[in-house]
Amino acid sequence: MKYYQEWVSKKDKEQYGIDGIVIKIDSRAVQEALGYTGKSPRFGVAYKFPAEQVTTVVEDIVLQVGRTGVLTPVAHLRPVLVAGSVVSRATLHNEDEINRLDVRVGDTVVLQKAGDVIPDIVSVIKDLRTGKEKPYVFPKNVPDCGGPIERIPGQAAYRCVNKNSFAQKRRKFYHFVSKHAFDIEESSITLCQNTRLISKKWGQG
DNA sequence: GCTGTACGACGGCAAGACCC
DNA sequence: GGGTCTTGCCGTCGTACAGC
Known part of the structure; x- marks a missing residue:
C-alpha cells in the first residue's frame, strides 16, 4: 500500500500517462501453478488510481x-x-x-x-x-418504433417486444455486416442508417 | 471526413464447483 | 440435494485515434 500511495502522489509528474499499478508474483513456478482465469492471470492484480x-x-x-x-x-x-x-x-x-x-x-x-x-x-x-x-419515467412504448416495452421478471433490463422494430432490425443488420459476423467491408452504422436496404418499410414487415 | 477498433465497466445468464 | 459462489461469455455503452 505504501508503494501504491507513492505512485498516487507522483503519477502526475511522469511524462507518460498511467492509471494504476500491477502487483505480480515474481516466481515463474508459482505463476504457472496459479494459471489464468478466462480474462486475467491469477498471479497478478491491478490497483487502479482514483478516477478524475x-x-x-x-x-x-x-x-x-x-x-x-x-x-x-x-x-x-x-x-x-x-x-x-x-x-x-x-x-x-x-x-x-x-x-x-x-x-x-x-x-x-x-x-x-x-x-x-x-x-x-x-x-x-x-x-x-x-x-x-x-x-425520468420509463415509457410504455419504444419512442423509435412505437412497439410495446416488457420487463422480464428478475431482470433489470427492459426489452422492445415489437418483432418488426425498425431500430432493432437496423442494429441487427449492422451486427450482421460487422467484423464480428460476416465482416462485410465498407459497412458502418452511418451506412446502415442511410442505405435504402433498411428503410422503415422493412420495419413494417 | 469517414470508418473500424480498442479500451473497461456493468448487467445478465448459464454452467460448474463448492459448501452445508 | 439445495443454495451459494465462481467463472466464462455476451451485450451494451462513449470517445479517441489510426488508417484510408
Missing part, C-alpha cells in the same frame, strides 16, 4: 434500442472535459440504476471515466436542485 471527477448537467435522457431489443437509457450531458476527453453522453444502464442514483433531467451530476475510458455518472448533487428537474 467533474460535474455537469443532464440535459436529457434518451432510450436506445440494441440488436437484442434491450433498451438502454443514455444521459445526454452538457459537454465537459474529463480525463483528457470531452464527454457529452453517458449510459445509465437500466431503470434500477436511474432509481438508485435518483437522476433527473436538469440535475447536476458528478461524472467520471470508469477505467479512464467509459463515462460514468457517479452521483447526483441534490443540493443544487432548483425544483425544475424532471424525474
